[in-house]
Amino acid sequence: MRAIEERLAARLAQLRADRGWSLDDLADRSGVSRSTLSRVERGEISPTASLLGKLCTAYERPMSRLLTEVEAEGPQLVRAPEQTVWTDDDSGFTRRSVSPPHPAFRAEVVEGTLRPGADIRYDAPSVPGLEQHVWVLAGSVEVTADGATHPLGQGDCLRFRLWGPTRFRCPGPAAARYLLVLVMP
Incomplete structure (x- = not known):
C-alpha cells in the first residue's frame, strides 16, 4: 500500500473516533456498509471517489480538504x-x-x-x-x-x-x- 493510502486510512479512522461514532453510526450517516468502512479504515481496500464523497459528506469537509489533511504541512x-x-x-x-x-x-x-x-x-x-x-x-x-x-x-x-x-x-x-x-x- 502506498504511503498516502495508509495515511488516508488512518485519517478516516481518526475522524470517526474524534466524533465518538461507531462504524454503525458512520454507516448510517454515509450510506456505506459497516464492513466496507472497516476495510477502508484498516487499509485493506482503497476507497473510490464516490465512497470518499459519501464520507466527506458525513464529515462535512470537501474531498480536497480530507486529502490535504493526510499530507504533511507543506511549504x-x-x-x-x-x-x-x-x-x-x-x-x-x-x-x-x-x-x-x-x-x-x-x-x-x-x-x-x-x-x-x-x-x-x-x-x-x-x-x-x-x-x-x-x-x-x-x-x-x-x-x-x-x-x-x-x-x-x-x-x-x-x-x-x-x-x-x-x-x-x-x-x-x-x-x-x-x-x-x-x-x-
Whole structure:
C-alpha cells in the first residue's frame, strides 16, 4: 500500500473516533456498509471517489480538504513532481493537489483527469455552499450541478456553489483534464 493510502486510512479512522461514532453510526450517516468502512479504515481496500464523497459528506469537509489533511504541512511552493496524486482506477479519476497544502487557507486548486466514459456522482455536497470553479484544460466534461447539466469544452469555465448532488462525466473520445478551484464558504 502506498504511503498516502495508509495515511488516508488512518485519517478516516481518526475522524470517526474524534466524533465518538461507531462504524454503525458512520454507516448510517454515509450510506456505506459497516464492513466496507472497516476495510477502508484498516487499509485493506482503497476507497473510490464516490465512497470518499459519501464520507466527506458525513464529515462535512470537501474531498480536497480530507486529502490535504493526510499530507504533511507543506511549504509555500510545491513543485509538480512533489504534488500529491491520488487515482481511483475503478472510476477513471485522477486527482492532483496543485495548491501547497495548508488547512488555514480557504481556497485550493486541484487538477482532475477523467478517462473517456468516466462518470463520478456525489450524492450530496461535502460542505454545503462550497464554491467551485471548473476550468477545462483539455477534452470535454459534463458537469451536473443544481439539476442542470453543463457540457464544457477546452477553455470553458463553470462557477457554482454546491447545494445538492453533482456529477462529473467525460463523454470522450479523449480524456478530460480540468482545474478545479475550491473556495470554502
